[in-house]
Amino acid sequence: MIHSLRNEHDVQKYVSSLKNFYGELSSYILVVTISLIIWLISGGGYFWPIWVILIWGIVLFLKASKLHIINPCYYAKSHDLREKLPFIKEEWSQQKAQEILKKLNLGSITKSGASAKPKASKGGKSAKKKKK
16 A cells, blocks of 8 residues: 555545554554453453454454555455455446346446436426427
8 A cells, every 4th residue: 555655645545544543443442441341340251352352353453454554465365355255346236236226217327337317208398388
């Protein structure tokens, strides 16, 4: 990501992403700490905070990899894995959008993402002229 920064706008977006990441990391540390305190106060037992620690931790780990805070190969590998899932691919998104638009009778979506709505007939205007 750092190597793809080409201008000031790209750098500002990257810094904003870093700021958001560090904010989320702070929230993660706070929530994990509170979860551990609650677990300890409630008498221990089943270590349920592990689910918060693992799931949110994995997400943060991949975000850190995407932002090149840690080795970016981890994010690349997870992205490759996601691309193998049928509902993540771009073709699936386009097909699903077409299917929904067809059900709603709204037309179709072009490659650019713009909606191509069916044109309304001009029957209404000519009917008014004939009445006069």
